[in-house]
Amino acid sequence: MDRREFLKCSLSGYSLCLLPGISAAGNFFPGSPQMGARLSRVEARYYRQLPDREIRCDLCPRFCQLGDRERGFCGVRENQGGKYYTLVYGQAASLNVDPIEKKPFFHFLPGSETFSLATAGCNLNCRFCQNWEISQMRPEQVKSVSLPPEALVTSCERYDCPVIAYTYTEPVVFFEYMYDSSLLARKKGIRNVVVTAGYINPEPLADLLRVVDAVKVDLKAFNQNFYSEYVRGELQPVLQAIKQIARSGSWLEIVYLVIPTLNDNPTEIRDMCRYLKNEIGPDFPVHFSRFHPMYLIKNLPPTPLSTLEKLREVALEEGLHYIYVGNVPGHPGENTYCPKCGKLIIERYGYVIRKKELSGNKCRYCGQVIAGVWS
Amino acid sequence: MSKARVVIVTSSRNFSDINRPDPGIILTMLKKGLEALSGAARAEEALREWFRPGETVGLKVNTIGRRALSTSPETALTLGLWLGQTVGREENVIIWDRTDEELKEAGYRISTSPGSLKIFGTNNRRAGYQSEPTAHRHLGSLFSRIQAELIQASISLALLKDHGLAGVTAGLKNYFGAIHNPNKYHDSNCNPYIAELFETEPIRRKHRLTILDALRVQYHRGPAYHPQWLAASRKFIFSLDPVAADTVGWKIIEELRAKKGLPSLKEEGRAPGYLLTAEKLNLGQARLENIEIIEEEV
Structure with missing residues (x-):
């Protein structure tokens, strides 16, 4: 099975039929008359006004300082006459119903369907971005639909999804939309999960953690050089965010995309695992x-399976309990094993759960509590 | 090594309205500038040498500052019509920027009619961005189809302004408007991004001439419009060397700042380091000692 076949048969997520053409990829239409999406004009949070109609954005560690009519690095927040606005509030550029395993969350309501959405924009610039057609665009350069928080929650209920996932691009840049939607969803008993690179300042993150249930952080590497060269960001704020999430009570999972020769050094991964275990x-x-x-890194091959297996081994040696191999359907590293008795307790194939040997939150064989949110 | 040549033409005549300059005066200034730059007896000869009859020429203007602070439509239209009539046909000239809306807000009227000079933005349905990104050094961007596909030659008809991050925005940075994601390239004083962007094939191969509209110069707190720091300089700056043109533009901004008692850009930590980067990439001259400055008055 090659990658194309895999994607074809294992993507049980589906684009919503009410939004033809809107999906996580390929919704950028060069030259199309529908290029110009409607821009919202909702005042942004986390900024301060400076003299001469300038502002400073305090949402993420970039602290963009902007003159009148300028946009931040994210491309979706704009200074207009000394007031800062989000241009993507309620403007969904991608909408799908996805299995939660696709995010991936493996220890948060396994088997659940998530109502997943994104707006345009990102506060990073990863050269290997898998969703660059929307994340690296300005809102007027993608097709999007108006879906304010109330309509989002109603749609989620209509599709019978117990979870809303803010995902695909970088939810930090549509903070206000995500926050208001999460608040509303919670009142209806819907959970909220966030898929992010964790490039956010502590104060907005603290506010966000009050209204969301789980956060998946993409840790891109464990060295600053990689962050400078391939991500255009800083590592330290991401590590701070990981610690803040872990201590908040919200569920946390970490994804590490292994890129051959760039961030696959086992020694560095060992250091990272030690750090995570300690912190x-x-x-x-x-x-x-x-x-x-993908995108700007097309000259490297897909990660060899042996590399992923080696890194998994390193992480287990360092004492981390739940280490997975991702994007390799059918690999035993997709499964959950009890850290005490070693038995297989959740068997997966791609995004599908084949077997679950949990009793509540415990291993059915030995009674060990398995960390996660299971109901 | 021969010096780069930069011509500064200043109008001695007061414009009745500096915001809506007289096209007659503009044409006189343009002709004088191109004659001095080329050494030709008549500016038209120079234009015919630099541009070929069958080519479509793009005039990349800067319209982010609306009517108050954009490349003036009077300047762009005067140049576009004259160039079209001199070299080939006016329909082979495209005045363009990022969006139709910005062009309109700056006082341009969108025009796509056959047989006449064209004015439209990349977001116009005739254009759009390319679908595959161009990767070059630190950059990864979609190019406007206007720059990459619709034109064969380009003039950077930029506004000269102070810039809070880059230090100076002029002819080189004007091409930030040719890519879909300029917001990604404003850190580190836009260095090395401005230089690297100019080095890309769709720009370097097509760029022929820089003309800086310095009729009014925002010498402080740019690129936004602040009338208290706007000088009516009544100048155009011309060069075949894109780096030299901006270097001289920087000099003019520093002179205006000094006259008002403002600290230099270097003192403010935002000297335009991208100019030296551009020189290192062999894009032009970034040192005044390597630039011959010719000053003319009309």
Whole structure:
């Protein structure tokens, strides 16, 4: 089975039929008359006004300082006459119903369907971005639909999804939309999960953690050089965010996309695992995901399976309990094993759960508590 | 090594309205500038040497500052019509920027009619962005189809302004409007991004001439419009060397700042380091000692 076949048969997620053409990829239409999406004009949070109609954005560690009519690095927040606005509030550029395993969350309501959405924009610039057609665009350069928080929650209920996932691009840049939607969803008993690179300042993150239930952080590497060269960001704020999430009570999972020759050094991964164990403990899952050539890095091959297996081994040696191999359907590293008795307790194939041997939150064989949110 | 040549033409005549300059005066200034730059007896000869009859020429203007602070439509239209009539046909000239809306807000009227000079933005349905990104050094961007596909030659008809991050925005940075994601390239004082962007094939191969509209210069707190720091300089700056043109533009901004008692850009930590980067990439001259400055008055 090659990658194309895999994607064809294992993507049980589906684009919503009420939004033809809107999906996580390929919704950028060069030259199309529908290029110009409607821009919202909702005042942004986390900024301060400076003299001469300038502002400073305090949402993420970039602290963009902007003159009148300028946009931040994210491309979706704009200074207009000394007031800062989000241009993507309620403007969904991608909408799908996905299995939660696709995010991936393996220890949060396994088997659940998530109502997944994104707006345009990102506060990073990863050269290997898998969703660059929307994340690296300005809102007027993608097709999007108006879906304010109330309509989002109603749609989620209509599709009978117990979870809303803010995902695909970088939810931090549509903070206000995500926050208001999460608040509303919670009142209806719907859970909220966030898929992010964790490039956010502590104060907005603290506010966000009050209204969301789980966060998946893409840790891109464990060295600053990689962050400078391939991500255009800083590592330290991401590590701070990981610690803050872990200590908040929200569920946390970490994904590490392994790119051959760039961030696959086992010594560095060992250091990372030690760091994680010391700072947040052994129970938050770490997924080592397979890279596929994309966007601006097309000259490297997909990650060899042996590399992923080696890194998984390193992480287990360092005492982390739940280590997964991602983007390799059918690999035993997709399964959950009890850290005490070693028995297989959740068997997966791609995004499908084949077997679950949990009794509540405990291993059915030995009674060990398995960290996660299971109901 | 021969010096780069930069011509500064200043109008001695007061414009009745500096915001809506007289096209007659503009044409006189343009002709004088191109004659001095080329050494030709008549500016038209120079234009015919630099541009071929069958080519479509793009005039990349800067319209982010609306009517108050954009490349003036009077300048762009005067140049576009004259160039079209001199070299080939006016329909082979495209005045363009990022969006139709920005062009309109700056006072341009969108025009796509056959047989006449064209004015439209990349977001116009005739254009759009390319679907595959161009990767070059630190950059990864979709190019406007206008720059990459619709034109064969390009003039950067930029506004000269102070810039809070880049230090100076002029002819080189004007091409940020040719890519879909300029917001990604404003850190580190836009260095090395401005230089690297100019080095890409769709720009470097097509760029022929820089003309800086310095009729009014925002010398502080740019690129936004602040009338208290706007000088009516009544100048155009011309060069075949894109780096030299901007270097001289920087000099003019520093002179205006000094006259008002403002600290230099270097003192403010935002000297336009991208100019030296551009020189290192062999895009032009970034040192005044390597630039011959010719000043003319009309």
